Amino acid sequence: MKAPRFAYTRVLEVSDALAVLATGGGTAKAMGGSQSFGPMLNLRLARPAQVVDVSDIPGLRTVRRKAGWVEIGAAVTHAEIEDGVHEPLAAHPMRQVAGGIAYRAIRTRGTVGGSLAHADPAADWVVTLSALGARIVAQSPRGERTIEADALMLGAYTTVLESDELIVSVSVPSETPTSHWGYHKVCRKPGEFAEASAAVYFDASHARARIVLGAADGPPLLLEGLAANIAAKGSAAAGREQLRAAVCTALPERDAIDLKLFTACVERALEQSGIFADLKQAE
Template identity: 80%
Template sequence: MKAPKFAYTRVLDVGEAIAALAAGAGAAKAMSGSQSLGPMLNLRLARPAQVVDVAQIPSLRTVSRKGDWIEIGAAVTHAEIEDGMHPPLAAHPMREVAGGIAYRAIRTRGTVGGSLAHADPAADWVVVLAALGARVVVRSPRGERTIDADAFMLGAYTTVLESDELIVSVAVPSETSFMHWGYHKVCRKPGEFAEASAAVYFDASRERARIVLGAADGPPLLLNPLAAEIARDGAGAAGRESLRAAVRTALPERDAIDRKLFTACLERALEQSGVLAGAKHAE
């Protein structure tokens, strides 16, 4: 199919983009890499009267370190992160995650902000940024506000963004020698959407412990009690039965096979992080 008719506007400034979105009165849509919105337009699942192209706004394409945080412009592509083009992210776990998103052709155009705004439950950045405790910075005619990544997504393809708001950046914690990190997803074949995923993030220096399940047909699911137990008691709190119980509590409506997939993702993410070093699991 072909997209319905719409007005196309390319802007080179965040102020212009916000003005265009506001003028659209709910009928305008921001577009960056078009890897999510493009197919939605062609399938006529999205029918904006105007598309505002923000991909070339210089301030949305930068990455900088600010204290303990790394600020990533919303139009930075997955491939740029994968290739280490931005020094602040060269040794960051996000680089490995970026390399596993979809296919290379998609990664060269798809952007961090676009992926978040699209809010596909199976998307990588949705669960990873929630696990990292990232902050999403958005701007509108009313000013700027910061939203915790784990509160950004309300449901499948639904976020807290207002129609005149634009994601301008995402802030993630910088890497430290105390960071323990892991991410694992299950796909039918490489490049496809995840059927289950899990991300874990522990950093004793910042007293942070987060475990998140993704690809659960809705917003990321935070397993706060499990994360707190592992942070307090170590590998002893991460026995397989404990993981199964946490997944069962988070996904009570799922069948045994689905819960097994999520449990496997969780266990492998923990193993990847090194948190389970030396742990013995009871079958």
């Protein structure tokens, strides 16, 4: 199938993009790398009257350090993060995540902001940025607002963004000597969307302890109790049965196979993070 007829506008300023979205009356859609939006147009799952291409806006393609955070422009591509093109992310765990997104051809076009706005429950950035406690900045003609990554998704492919809002940046905590990070996902084959995933992030110096499940058919699921217990008690709070119990509580309607997959993702993400070795040394 081919996409239905629509008007196309390429802009180089955020203000111009917002003007197009505002005049569209809900029928205009922003497009980044088009790696998800493009197929939706072709399948006629999306039928906008106006498409505004924001992928080349210079202000959305920068990365900078900002008071303990790294601010990433919404049009920065997965491949740029994977390749360490931007110095503030050269040693950041986001490089590991970016390198595992789909295929290289998709990573060269797909953008961080586009992935978040698309809000596929199985997408890598949705779960990992939630684990990092990322802050998403959106702009509209009414001004700017900050959205916690946890609060962005309402459901599959549904977000809190208004029709005239545009994601302009995402801020993640800077890497520190005390931070520990892990991410694991299960796919049928490399490059496909995850059937189960989990991301963990601990930073004792900033009192951060987060474990998040992804690919759960809806918004990421935060395992707050489990994360707090592990931060306080270490490996004693992370036995397989304890992990499984936390997963079962978060996903009460899943079958035994799904629960095993999600539990394994949490276990491997924790192992990858190295948090237990660090806590042991601190004792």
